[in-house]
Amino acid sequence: MEFSDKQLQIIETAEKLFADRGFKGTSVRDIAEEAGINLAMISYYFGSKVKLMEAIFEVRIGSVHMRIESLLKDDSITPLQKINMLVDEHVERVSQKECFYKIMITEQLINKNPAVLHATRQLKIRNAELVGQIIKDGQKKGVFKKKIDVVLMLNTLVGTVWQTMMNRDYYREFNNLQSLSDQEFNTLIKRKLSIHIKKLFKDILTNEA
Amino acid sequence: MEFSDKQLQIIETAEKLFADRGFKGTSVRDIAEEAGINLAMISYYFGSKVKLMEAIFEVRIGSVHMRIESLLKDDSITPLQKINMLVDEHVERVSQKECFYKIMITEQLINKNPAVLHATRQLKIRNAELVGQIIKDGQKKGVFKKKIDVVLMLNTLVGTVWQTMMNRDYYREFNNLQSLSDQEFNTLIKRKLSIHIKKLFKDILTNEA
Amino acid sequence: MEFSDKQLQIIETAEKLFADRGFKGTSVRDIAEEAGINLAMISYYFGSKVKLMEAIFEVRIGSVHMRIESLLKDDSITPLQKINMLVDEHVERVSQKECFYKIMITEQLINKNPAVLHATRQLKIRNAELVGQIIKDGQKKGVFKKKIDVVLMLNTLVGTVWQTMMNRDYYREFNNLQSLSDQEFNTLIKRKLSIHIKKLFKDILTNEA
Amino acid sequence: MEFSDKQLQIIETAEKLFADRGFKGTSVRDIAEEAGINLAMISYYFGSKVKLMEAIFEVRIGSVHMRIESLLKDDSITPLQKINMLVDEHVERVSQKECFYKIMITEQLINKNPAVLHATRQLKIRNAELVGQIIKDGQKKGVFKKKIDVVLMLNTLVGTVWQTMMNRDYYREFNNLQSLSDQEFNTLIKRKLSIHIKKLFKDILTNEA
DNA sequence: CATGAATGAGTCTTCATTCAT
DNA sequence: AATGAATGAAGACTCATTCAT
Numbered sequence: 001m002e003f004s005d006k007q008l009q010i011i012e013t014a015e016k017l018f019a020d021r022g023f024k025g026t027s028v029r030d031i032a033e034e035a036g037i038n039l040a041m042i043s044y045y046f047g048s049k050v051k052l053m054e055a056i057f058e059v060r061i062g063s064v065h066m067r068i069e070s071l072l073k074d075d076s077i078t079p080l081q082k083i084n085m086l087v088d089e090h091v092e093r094v095s096q097k098e099c100f101y102k103i104m105i106t107e108q109l110i111n112k113n114p115a116v117l118h119a120t121r122q123l124k125i126r127n128a129e130l131v132g133q134i135i136k137d138g139q140k141k142g143v144f145k146k147k148i149d150v151v152l153m154l155n156t157l158v159g160t161v162w163q164t165m166m167n168r169d170y171y172r173e174f175n176n177l178q179s180l181s182d183q184e185f186n187t188l189i190k191r192k193l194s195i196h197i198k199k200l201f202k203d204i205l206t207n208e209a
Numbered sequence: 210m211e212f213s214d215k216q217l218q219i220i221e222t223a224e225k226l227f228a229d230r231g232f233k234g235t236s237v238r239d240i241a242e243e244a245g246i247n248l249a250m251i252s253y254y255f256g257s258k259v260k261l262m263e264a265i266f267e268v269r270i271g272s273v274h275m276r277i278e279s280l281l282k283d284d285s286i287t288p289l290q291k292i293n294m295l296v297d298e299h300v301e302r303v304s305q306k307e308c309f310y311k312i313m314i315t316e317q318l319i320n321k322n323p324a325v326l327h328a329t330r331q332l333k334i335r336n337a338e339l340v341g342q343i344i345k346d347g348q349k350k351g352v353f354k355k356k357i358d359v360v361l362m363l364n365t366l367v368g369t370v371w372q373t374m375m376n377r378d379y380y381r382e383f384n385n386l387q388s389l390s391d392q393e394f395n396t397l398i399k400r401k402l403s404i405h406i407k408k409l410f411k412d413i414l415t416n417e418a
Numbered sequence: 419m420e421f422s423d424k425q426l427q428i429i430e431t432a433e434k435l436f437a438d439r440g441f442k443g444t445s446v447r448d449i450a451e452e453a454g455i456n457l458a459m460i461s462y463y464f465g466s467k468v469k470l471m472e473a474i475f476e477v478r479i480g481s482v483h484m485r486i487e488s489l490l491k492d493d494s495i496t497p498l499q500k501i502n503m504l505v506d507e508h509v510e511r512v513s514q515k516e517c518f519y520k521i522m523i524t525e526q527l528i529n530k531n532p533a534v535l536h537a538t539r540q541l542k543i544r545n546a547e548l549v550g551q552i553i554k555d556g557q558k559k560g561v562f563k564k565k566i567d568v569v570l571m572l573n574t575l576v577g578t579v580w581q582t583m584m585n586r587d588y589y590r591e592f593n594n595l596q597s598l599s600d601q602e603f604n605t606l607i608k609r610k611l612s613i614h615i616k617k618l619f620k621d622i623l624t625n626e627a
Numbered sequence: 628m629e630f631s632d633k634q635l636q637i638i639e640t641a642e643k644l645f646a647d648r649g650f651k652g653t654s655v656r657d658i659a660e661e662a663g664i665n666l667a668m669i670s671y672y673f674g675s676k677v678k679l680m681e682a683i684f685e686v687r688i689g690s691v692h693m694r695i696e697s698l699l700k701d702d703s704i705t706p707l708q709k710i711n712m713l714v715d716e717h718v719e720r721v722s723q724k725e726c727f728y729k730i731m732i733t734e735q736l737i738n739k740n741p742a743v744l745h746a747t748r749q750l751k752i753r754n755a756e757l758v759g760q761i762i763k764d765g766q767k768k769g770v771f772k773k774k775i776d777v778v779l780m781l782n783t784l785v786g787t788v789w790q791t792m793m794n795r796d797y798y799r800e801f802n803n804l805q806s807l808s809d810q811e812f813n814t815l816i817k818r819k820l821s822i823h824i825k826k827l828f829k830d831i832l833t834n835e836a
Numbered sequence: 837c838a839t840g841a842a843t844g845a846g847t848c849t850t851c852a853t854t855c856a857t
Numbered sequence: 858a859a860t861g862a863a864t865g866a867a868g869a870c871t872c873a874t875t876c877a878t
Contacts, residue, residue, distance in 0.1 A: 025233050
């Protein structure tokens with residue numbers, strides 16, 4: 001389905017507000033005011049508040065896919081390099097689509113819109129399968145060890161990134177980084193996070209014992 | 210503050226519903242009906258829905274503290290053992306207080322009750338400091354390496370456990386464990402999770418590189 | 419189900435307004451204002467506007483039953499007398515429960531509330547059966563002729579009464595009865611109507627031809 | 628006023644929907660969608676929803692006139708035959724213009740559009756006068772009895788036909804006519820109804836007593 | 837102490853109509 | 858002539874809270 005510019009504008013506003021206040025905590029009036037449109041336009045364009053949420057997923061779900069199909073076929077890159085690229089990509093993606101990730105989480109936890117749950121589920125399964133293939137490939141090539149729990153590994157990736165991003169401020173405070181600009185700090189934390197997880201993954205993937 | 214039996218009964222019901230449907234998604238009427246009490250009693254006992262939420266935190270926040278004061282002083286246990294005990298304890302705690310953890314997360318993400326945020330913040334800072342001390346101790350004893358990012362490490366712990374618990378069903382499905390009973394599966398996933406994180410932590414703490 | 423005084427007050431107000439403006443043409447706000455109660459009380463007491471309509475039927479449907487069980491068994495009254503009593507009763511009933519009859523008709527025509535349609539249907543079938551029995555009795559006794567179409571006969575009763583009551587004013591105007599008081603005119607029209615239908619029924623029931 | 632083909636198409640669609648769901652129960656959007664035209668065209672062509680309703684009456688009211696002017700003058704037909712023809716005609720007309728009759732009734736009962744009420748009123752008065760003339764003619768010729776209540780007689784005609792048509796299904800069920808096709812049943816019920824009313828009228832008109 | 841009843845603000849949605857093109 | 862977009866009013870309903878008893 002295609003969305004007009006006006007629809008995309010509403011979707012972006014709604015995404016921001018849903019992320020900040022939750023689905024129930026955001027009224028269609030809030031969205032309309034923030035987007036500078038008449039409140040009735042939301043029903044007009046999307047049918048209902050629920051379907052507006054689904055439209056957000058329709059628009060965004062593609063852009064949060066782990067893009068690894070191409071990696072899979074590329075033999076000039078080692079499996080470990082592939083995994084590392086994937087980590088970088090995920091950190092960057094969460095950083096850039098933070099609003100959408102927040103929404104995904106609260107939808108799974110409490111709102112449970114069926115269409116949204118379905119899309120999220122498909123995404124997770126697909127990602128696990130693709131990563132599973134990279135790992136199998138590494139195992140075949142003898143560079144990864146035999147027993148690897150793909151799901152736990154991905155949970156560490158997703159969980160660590162999310163926990164770090166959501167609690168950015170604690171990290172800043174605990175490490176006395178208030179002097180950095182927001183942008184500098186953001187760059188720093190993404191780099192630290194990326195290195196941290198890559199190190200963990202190298203251990204998981206290659207360290208026998 | 211002390212709570213009567215009736216109040217505790219309301220708190221438990223509210224905790225369950227808030228965890229399942231979110232704060233905004235749960236009406237005081239829902240809570241009253243589920244708890245089998247009169248609707249007006251909630252305002253009567255707690256003053257308001259918001260204060261009921263705060264009461265939940267008042268009751269539960271203590272029980273999710275990492276209990277490591279005693280560990281810190283105990284010299285018969287190695288620092289790595291302490292960390293491992295901490296991992297086991299956290300996995301167990303999240304598993305047993307799942308409802309409360311869910312509420313903590315959604316409150317941080319979207320509801321942002323100031324009193325709740327404050328309590329959560331204190332908890333996090335305190336935990337980071339305590340773990341930081343164990344690590345410093347290990348470093349002094351020369352068994353942990355020098356540069357360790359305590360916050361990232363804790364984020365990996367908390368993020369991985371949470372991500373795994375919240376997505377239990379994916380793990381079950383992906384690993385074809387549908388034949389296990391709920392209880393068997395629960396025991397299994399906690400063990401796997403614990404081993405997984407301990408391995409990561411051993412790597413973080415001891416592997417120079 | 420029992421209704422409190424307040425509920426009955428709301429029901430009566432709603433009945434009047436529904437009869438006058440139709441279900442869709444009456445807002446719950448209208449009802450609340452007319453009944454002098456808070457608008458939210460309607461949901462509080464009945465659940466919804468639709469269920470309020472159903473409550474009207476629950477309360478009224480009994481009082482519009484043709485009360486002929488007792489007539490059936492009474493052998494001191496001739497079948498024709500029974501039919502005549504029934505006509506009188508129906509004329510009186512429609513005159514007194516005019517609001518409710520109006521609602522019944524519009525519900526059947528356009529609103530089609532399933533619960534309401536069901537109740538109305540039961541009422542019609544039951545009435546047809548009871549009248550059918552009186553007629554069979556009369557036939558057995560040899561005072562009524564053999565072939566009588568019970569449904570058409572009842573349609574003439576119900577249709578004529580309804581058409582006359584609904585168009586009272588035409589009758590008044592056409593027969594130049596503006597000088598009568600409302601009450602006098604009402605008494606007159608009921609008598610005329612009753613005699614008119616009884617005459618028709620005597621013809622239907624006894625006139626071979 | 629003349630209506631274009633497009634306007635007539637809208638009028639027909641609106642008539643069907645108004646008959647089925649009532650005026651308030653039918654949105655202009657419903658009509659536009661069902662008629663396959665743009666929503667704004669309704670206001671564009673008719674000015675408003677209310678005026679669309681009035682247009683329906685403008686188009687249809689003529690076709691439900693009892694066409695008896697010619698009968699009045701025709702001396703080759705007896706007054707009773709004239710009345711009988713009138714009954715047949717009315718039964719047929721209601722059967723064919725059922726939608727419009729439904730609208731007339733609900734407009735009188737609840738919507739009460741002044742223009743519509745006026746048109747309906749004119750129709751009724753005119754019909755009563757025309758029938759009154761036939762009867763007077765019959766009385767002059769000595770074939771009808773002296774005292775005849777024209778309005779009640781017409782109410783019996785209109786009421787019985789309407790009641791029977793609206794409750795066709797009860798008639799079918801009560802008389803076990805489910806085996807007939809819709810068309811067969813329709814023919815049957817019209818014939819039965821016609822005979823029934825003619826018999827009543829013969830009684831009213833000729834039976835002294 | 838406990839409760840059924842009541843309230844007013846707020847929810848999402850639908851509506852007939854209008855306007856710019 | 859014809860239309861997609863827009864609008865403001867009104868719709869039914871839910872909510873947390875309060876009050877009289």
